[in-house]
Amino acid sequence: MPMINTYHMTVGNRELLLVDVSKSHDVIGTTTVSPVAPDAPVTDVLYCGREAIINMTRASKGNDFSDKLVSQISTTAVCEEAIKTVLSSVSDSYFTYQQSMTKALHPFFELLSEGIYVCHDAKMIPSNGAGEFFWSAYTHRREVAGTATYNRTMGRDSNFTPCFLIPTTSPAEFTEAKVRAQREKIASGKKIGGLAYHMSGMFSALLDGHHSVTACLLDDTEFRCLVVEPLKDMLYETPEQAVQYGREPRIIALSCPYVKIPIGQIPPSMLESFLLRRSGVKPQNFVELRRKAYKTLKTSTRKPIPREVLLKAELLPDASAIESAHAVTELTDEQLDALLAGEIKYDDKIIISQNYYNSIITACNYLQYEDFDRFFTFASAIVDNPDLTATHKYIIERLCGLNNKKIHDFFVSVMEKEDPLYKDHIPSFEAYIKGYQKHLSDNIKDKNHRAQKLSHAMGIMGGDVSDSSLAQMEAIARSGRGGRG
Amino acid sequence: MAFESLPGVKVTSHAAEQTFVVGDFFAVYLHGEENPTIYRWTEVKTITESRTDFIIHVAGVAYRIPKFCLPDEKKLLNLRGILEGAVSFNPKIEYVHQKRILPPKYLYISGDPGDVPYTVNGFYKEREINLSNAILLNTRLRNVFKLITLISILSVFAYLHFSWGDTEDKWFWYLPISVFSGGIIVMLVYLVCALIANFHYSQLYKTDPALSEEITFSVSTAGFSAVESHLQSGNEFIPWGEANYFIETNNVFIVYKHNKAVFWLPKRLFSKEIQTEISGFIHERLVQK
Numbered sequence: 001m002p003m004i005n006t007y008h009m010t011v012g013n014r015e016l017l018l019v020d021v022s023k024s025h026d027v028i029g030t031t032t033v034s035p036v037a038p039d040a041p042v043t044d045v046l047y048c049g050r051e052a053i054i055n056m057t058r059a060s061k062g063n064d065f066s067d068k069l070v071s072q073i074s075t076t077a078v079c080e081e082a083i084k085t086v087l088s089s090v091s092d093s094y095f096t097y098q099q100s101m102t103k104a105l106h107p108f109f110e111l112l113s114e115g116i117y118v119c120h121d122a123k124m125i126p127s128n129g130a131g132e133f134f135w136s137a138y139t140h141r142r143e144v145a146g147t148a149t150y151n152r153t154m155g156r157d158s159n160f161t162p163c164f165l166i167p168t169t170s171p172a173e174f175t176e177a178k179v180r181a182q183r184e185k186i187a188s189g190k191k192i193g194g195l196a197y198h199m200s201g202m203f204s205a206l207l208d209g210h211h212s213v214t215a216c217l218l219d220d221t222e223f224r225c226l227v228v229e230p231l232k233d234m235l236y237e238t239p240e241q242a243v244q245y246g247r248e249p250r251i252i253a254l255s256c257p258y259v260k261i262p263i264g265q266i267p268p269s270m271l272e273s274f275l276l277r278r279s280g281v282k283p284q285n286f287v288e289l290r291r292k293a294y295k296t297l298k299t300s301t302r303k304p305i306p307r308e309v310l311l312k313a314e315l316l317p318d319a320s321a322i323e324s325a326h327a328v329t330e331l332t333d334e335q336l337d338a339l340l341a342g343e344i345k346y347d348d349k350i351i352i353s354q355n356y357y358n359s360i361i362t363a364c365n366y367l368q369y370e371d372f373d374r375f376f377t378f379a380s381a382i383v384d385n386p387d388l389t390a391t392h393k394y395i396i397e398r399l400c401g402l403n404n405k406k407i408h409d410f411f412v413s414v415m416e417k418e419d420p421l422y423k424d425h426i427p428s429f430e431a432y433i434k435g436y437q438k439h440l441s442d443n444i445k446d447k448n449h450r451a452q453k454l455s456h457a458m459g460i461m462g463g464d465v466s467d468s469s470l471a472q473m474e475a476i477a478r479s480g481r482g483g484r485g
Numbered sequence: 486m487a488f489e490s491l492p493g494v495k496v497t498s499h500a501a502e503q504t505f506v507v508g509d510f511f512a513v514y515l516h517g518e519e520n521p522t523i524y525r526w527t528e529v530k531t532i533t534e535s536r537t538d539f540i541i542h543v544a545g546v547a548y549r550i551p552k553f554c555l556p557d558e559k560k561l562l563n564l565r566g567i568l569e570g571a572v573s574f575n576p577k578i579e580y581v582h583q584k585r586i587l588p589p590k591y592l593y594i595s596g597d598p599g600d601v602p603y604t605v606n607g608f609y610k611e612r613e614i615n616l617s618n619a620i621l622l623n624t625r626l627r628n629v630f631k632l633i634t635l636i637s638i639l640s641v642f643a644y645l646h647f648s649w650g651d652t653e654d655k656w657f658w659y660l661p662i663s664v665f666s667g668g669i670i671v672m673l674v675y676l677v678c679a680l681i682a683n684f685h686y687s688q689l690y691k692t693d694p695a696l697s698e699e700i701t702f703s704v705s706t707a708g709f710s711a712v713e714s715h716l717q718s719g720n721e722f723i724p725w726g727e728a729n730y731f732i733e734t735n736n737v738f739i740v741y742k743h744n745k746a747v748f749w750l751p752k753r754l755f756s757k758e759i760q761t762e763i764s765g766f767i768h769e770r771l772v773q774k
Contacts, residue, residue: 035594035595035596035597247544248525250522250523251510251523268519271521272495275493275508275509275510275523276492276494276506276508277492277493277509278491278492279489280488280489280490281489281490282490282718286720287719290597
């Protein structure tokens with residue numbers, strides 16, 4: 001029988017559930033499938049039962065600051081029914097039926113490999129950290145920014161939520177009906193969420209809630225997940241501290257992205273089991289997993305993810321924005337004004353960095369993550385400033401990556417000025433305006449098409465419809481279906 | 486790190502009032518302290534295995550783990566496996582150990598052993614090791630024995646010549662006596678060497694608990710292994726590239742690295758046909774001497 005010990009803790013201002021899992025069924029976890037040699041690439045897989053789901057490869061064992069190659073290789077849909085039942089029940093129990101975290105996660109803990117885990121509830125971002133919708137972003141193996149075990153900007157000791165997602169079901173399993181059902185739940189005031197397992201750096205594997213996260217994205221609602229993070233890394237003394245004692249840096253805390261727990265705060269029995277446990281213990285189906293670890297995901301019956309979802313994902317903060325958000329604690333309007341005036345200091349203190357260009361990039365990342373309106377105001381002010389032409393190209397490229405009416409209108413107004421200062425950027429403005437208008441017309445077409453279908457179903461005469469009337473019609477159609485059901 | 490799946494070992498030395506936890510880290514609980522001092526293996530300078538203790542030198546301190554503090558031989562072998570696994574991944578650790586029949590575990594790597602056509606469980610027998618050892622002694626010291634024979638013959642001949650004289654008339658007596666004496670002397674020398682070697686290996690049987698355990702022997706496309714069955718995971722092997730040559734005797738196949746025997750594979754564990762196959766299989770990968 002699995003043995004599960006749980007402790008509720010608060011470290012700093014972070015609340016968490018600390019869990020020690022032993023004698024478990026070892027059905028879900030990560031394992032290293034490549035030969036372990038000092039300078040050889042290391043491949044880890046996330047497994048669910050007999051299936052290797054996600055492959056993550058890093059350059060070598062000690063290389064903690066390099067991003068990893070990531071690919072999805074299989075789907076939990078082919079796992080045993082019992083595993084799927086547990087995975088799908090956890091988020092419902094916690095978010096919909098409001099069970100305690102311990103109770104909701106208990107059946108999941110029984111499936112985990114032996115170890116110590118930190119569990120918490122967090123807001124997640126459904127992208128690959130580079131503006132692509134997560135569900136279709138990992139079908140091919142590629143390097144993903146933000147997957148490094150430790151981030152150079154954030155360092156080893158910063159606390160953050162591994163908020164970017166890697167799917168565990170194939171994009172071919174996407175169905176609009178399921179998304180619609182989740183949107184109905186949101187509309188009816190029910191809470192929905194998911195279950196995520198931390199993989200590496202800022203990335204977690206989404207074990208349940210693929211349709212929920214899509215629905216949340218479409219409805220501009222925040223998507224929350226129960227995040228389970230294996231507590232397996234260590235935080236060391238700084239070299240300066242170690243020099244004081246004349247020794248090599250010692251381990252002072254156990255670490256995962258969300259929290260660093262000082263050794264003294266860990267229950268002694270849990271610390272002892274951590275020390276006795278070996279990292280190289282292989283799951284029962286290791287040989288099969290090793291064989292499956294380098295396969296590619298079959299997406300032959302792939303249905304396209306709606307364009308609206310993909311476009312909304314583009315607006316989500318990326319990995320560098322998260323990095324900057326952790327590197328910068330605060331940016332006041334006065335500090336932003338100083339940056340706009342070409343200064344790197346405010347009140348005799350360096351605002352972000354001694355490098356002006358680096359300061360602008362970091363400020364943009366931070367603002368885009370924290371507050372889009374402030375980001376737009378800052379970015380447009382830079383573009384308007386003829387003294388900051390060196391940064392124009394970067395800022396315009398940055399704005400071009402986002403689909404937004406404000407940006408469209410700003411580019412139109414800049415073009416209308418016909419200022420020779422912007423002549424090199426005219427092609428970018430034109431391309432953006434053209435793309436945005438196409439996006440708008442696609443949206444209108446899509447809306448009219450949906451309205452026509454609904455009108456036909458309800459026996460109403462067609463014609464152009466407003467957003468509100470379409471929403472009303474969809475609500476009526478939904479309630480009608482609900483009534484019949 | 487090889488043997489990274491072996492469970493960690495907790496052992497208390499009551500005399501030193503220290504408790505050690507040996508696993509992915511080396512942790513020391515000093516008497517009365519609730520929190521341990523945790524060392525990484527990269528911090529460890531030397532590990533010495535003597536007949537009675539494991540001594541770990543780290544951060545200027547020598548921690549002594551008495552073998553008798555371990556509850557049984559299986560735990561002892563488990564601890565030795567973890568320590569040697571740590572050495573395999575941290576070659577800067579200086580590791581001193583006693584003579585072995587089983588390959589030291591720092592020679593192993595962890596990975597896919599490929600096809601494993603030959604794997605069997607069994608025990609080493611003292612007699613077959615001793616017999617093979619005698620044959621090996623003969624092979625290794627053949628030229629030395631020839632030299633001893635020659636020197637003995639000449640010495641006896643010279644002795645007869647100088648003490649009895651009249652060599653011109655009696656050489657047909659002196660020569661066979663010298664040859665016979667040389668043969669006797671070299672046989673005595675060989676016997677003494679073999680006895681010393683056998684004594685040495687017999688002592689090894691008494692001191693190395695691994696030799697009383699069941700061993701899993703594997704020969705695969707990627708490498709070979711001889712590991713105590715209860716420590717065996719199927720993922721650890723010594724790559725063929727680590728070995729230099731092999732010798733086949735009547736009883737065993739012996740694989741050498743830098744002129745030291747690292748792998749003894751008893752032939753009796755396989756049928757005659759399989760023995761021939763294995764010989765060919767190893768021959769494809771190593772030079773036979």
